[in-house]
Amino acid sequence: MVPLSWYMLLSMVIFSIGVFGFLARKNIIIIFMSIELMLNAVNINLVALSHYLQDIRGQILAFFVIAVAAAEAAIGLAIVIALFRNKATAHVDEVKEMRG
Amino acid sequence: MVQELLFAYFAFATVLFSLLVVTRKNPVHSVLWMLLLFFHIASLYLLLNAEFMAAIQVIVYAGGILVLFLFVVLLMNLREEVRISKFIGAAPTGFTFAVALLVVVMMSLRSFVAAPRGIFSIDLIKQVTHTKVLGLVLYTEYLYPFEVASLILLVAIVGAIVLAKRRLKG
Numbered sequence: 001m002v003p004l005s006w007y008m009l010l011s012m013v014i015f016s017i018g019v020f021g022f023l024a025r026k027n028i029i030i031i032f033m034s035i036e037l038m039l040n041a042v043n044i045n046l047v048a049l050s051h052y053l054q055d056i057r058g059q060i061l062a063f064f065v066i067a068v069a070a071a072e073a074a075i076g077l078a079i080v081i082a083l084f085r086n087k088a089t090a091h092v093d094e095v096k097e098m099r100g
Numbered sequence: 101m102v103q104e105l106l107f108a109y110f111a112f113a114t115v116l117f118s119l120l121v122v123t124r125k126n127p128v129h130s131v132l133w134m135l136l137l138f139f140h141i142a143s144l145y146l147l148l149n150a151e152f153m154a155a156i157q158v159i160v161y162a163g164g165i166l167v168l169f170l171f172v173v174l175l176m177n178l179r180e181e182v183r184i185s186k187f188i189g190a191a192p193t194g195f196t197f198a199v200a201l202l203v204v205v206m207m208s209l210r211s212f213v214a215a216p217r218g219i220f221s222i223d224l225i226k227q228v229t230h231t232k233v234l235g236l237v238l239y240t241e242y243l244y245p246f247e248v249a250s251l252i253l254l255v256a257i258v259g260a261i262v263l264a265k266r267r268l269k270g
Binding site (some may be wrong): 004006008009016018023026027032043044048052053054057066069074075081082 | 118132138152179194237257264
């Protein structure tokens with residue numbers, strides 16, 4: 001039997017990699033993929049806790065996370081397309097119209 | 101023993117693939133590594149006796165979201181993408197922040213106390229089947245959040261069309 005803490009550790013590592021990608025990459029599509037990575041890390045944690053605590057509600061929560069991730073991907077990619085139309089770039093350091 | 105070995109392989113592969121996703125220069129490569137990553141995460145769900153979640157992972161993430169990503173990646177100028185640097189100037193700050201977050205959360209893992217066990221034991225799930233158990237809880241106890249989720253998806257559909265459509269002249 002794999003201990004629960006292994007799954008939690010794995011989830012933390014993947015989440016941190018997602019945070020790194022989100023903060024460090026230039027391409028906005030990779031940034032969105034980093035967000036998906038973080039959501040997947042959370043899902044691993046939820047499903048693992050659901051299995052080890054014998055409570056199905058963690059998986060229901062993961063189910064909702066997947067639904068919200070799908071909505072987020074659709075909206076985010078629409079924003080990327082709108083950005084392309086106005087600036088013709090996918091690099092976050094070239095978009096500085098809203099800098100205060 | 102077999103379970104530990106399988107977990108070790110899948111954990112190693114998921115960490116490796118997520119590193120590859122955030123460090124590849126060509127976004128198409130990132131998307132393809134992410135496809136492999138999602139299949140490995142689905143296998144992790146199978147190790148956790150959550151076969152419905154594994155199926156959803158493959159169908160929604162690998163089949164839906166990644167195809168969407170691939171379509172948008174193909175709009176980009178990939179030739180310019182491979183030429184320029186892939187990180188922004190503040191990348192070391194981001195790296196430091198990610199490592200600090202990992203260390204802090206790992207330190208807090210030691211004080212984790214498990215909640216009392218619920219009623220959905222492995223035997224019960226095996227008896228009723230996983231999908232049926234999930235449906236029984238989802239459509240009774242979580243009916244209201246389920247409807248809210250459908251509303252969120254509707255808003256996402258309308259919002260994506262409004263954001264991405266060309267503005268009419270005049």
